[in-house]
Amino acid sequence: xxxxxxxxxxxxxxxxxxxxxxxxxxxxxxxxxxxxxxxxxxxxxxxxxxxxxxxxxxxxxxxxxxxxxxxxxxxxxxxxxxxxxxxxxxxxxxxxxxxxxxxxxxxxxxxxxxxxxxxxxxxxxxxxxxxxxxxxxxxxxxxxxxxxxxxxxxxxxxxxxxxxxxxxxxxxxxxxxxxxxxxxxxxxxxxxxxxxxxxxxxxxxxxxxxxxxxxxxxxxxxxxxxxxxxxxxxxxxxxxxxxxxxxxxxxxxxxxxxxxxxxxxxxxxxxx
DNA sequence: ATACAGGTCTTAA
DNA sequence: TTAAGACCTGTA
Numbered sequence: 001x002x003x004x005x006x007x008x009x010x011x012x013x014x015x016x017x018x019x020x021x022x023x024x025x026x027x028x029x030x031x032x033x034x035x036x037x038x039x040x041x042x043x044x045x046x047x048x049x050x051x052x053x054x055x056x057x058x059x060x061x062x063x064x065x066x067x068x069x070x071x072x073x074x075x076x077x078x079x080x081x082x083x084x085x086x087x088x089x090x091x092x093x094x095x096x097x098x099x100x101x102x103x104x105x106x107x108x109x110x111x112x113x114x115x116x117x118x119x120x121x122x123x124x125x126x127x128x129x130x131x132x133x134x135x136x137x138x139x140x141x142x143x144x145x146x147x148x149x150x151x152x153x154x155x156x157x158x159x160x161x162x163x164x165x166x167x168x169x170x171x172x173x174x175x176x177x178x179x180x181x182x183x184x185x186x187x188x189x190x191x192x193x194x195x196x197x198x199x200x201x202x203x204x205x206x207x208x209x210x211x212x213x214x215x216x217x218x219x220x221x222x223x224x225x226x227x228x229x230x231x232x233x234x235x236x237x238x239x240x241x242x243x244x245x246x247x248x249x250x251x252x253x254x255x256x257x258x259x260x261x262x263x264x265x266x267x268x269x270x271x272x
Numbered sequence: 273a274t275a276c277a278g279g280t281c282t283t284a285a
Numbered sequence: 286t287t288a289a290g291a292c293c294t295g296t297a
Binding site: 117119120165166167169170 | 295
């Protein structure tokens with residue numbers, strides 16, 4: 001158990017921002033987070049956060065994962081004060097972090113996410129983790145499932161994946177897993193590439209188009225110049241930027257702005 | 273009912 | 286090169 005005081009950090013906003021589909025609210029203000037092959041519980045009260053892990057585990061993994069060494073105040077201060085829409089969106093989502101998630105996990109997760117809804121995406125990811133992932137235990141004895149390896153998914157059948165509720169995305173996941181196992185695309189090579197190169201490489205995988213590739217670049221590779229355009233973002237840009245979104249202005253950090261906009265569109269009203 | 277979810281692939285002009 | 290159409294499945 002360790003406690004940290006964190007600015008511009010909201011576990012609730014991160015959960016609802018839809019980057020991670022393996023986070024769940026256990027009770028009011030308490031979240032269980034599974035990432036790669038690890039699990040932690042996070043409690044938050046204002047700026048005070050408690051993580052249910054050791055100091056060593058925190059420094060070895062979660063500090064990075066939650067991007068805690070980045071000053072998000074710096075991103076917020078770059079926003080054009082004349083831009084009322086973006087300023088408002090950023091104020092509302094100011095606790096969002098761009099997580100540094102596992103590359104393979106993001107590839108599969110965002111393959112599943114296409115033309116799909118959040119509830120079902122979560123269920124699909126849970127299903128494949130329980131079916132193909134290794135069962136693990138925290139030091140306290142809480143059980144959870146690691147994300148399945150490329151090998152494990154490559155050895156599955158399309159029918160089995162459909163049974164996990166993936167629908168037509170089953171063959172995307174299967175063929176992509178096989179491509180990775182055969183090293184037609186190298187995960188470690190992609191990890192080391194700059195944005196444009198990584199994006200081009202990811203597009204070689206079956207079922208990955210521009211939007212999904214950008215999500216992977218942003219949420220796994222932390223390439224903040226990636227700006228995934230989905231139906232919500234497209235709509236928001238049409239409504240609020242008739243002359244086009246100022247991509248040049250936010251260039252290297254526009255992925256962060258994308259998240260503020262996405263959050264604003266998904267949660268326009270303050271609830272409870 | 274029918275449209276729509278964090279789209280992409282395939283096929284036809 | 287562009288533009289429909291198809292594709293799983295749940296929810297409103």
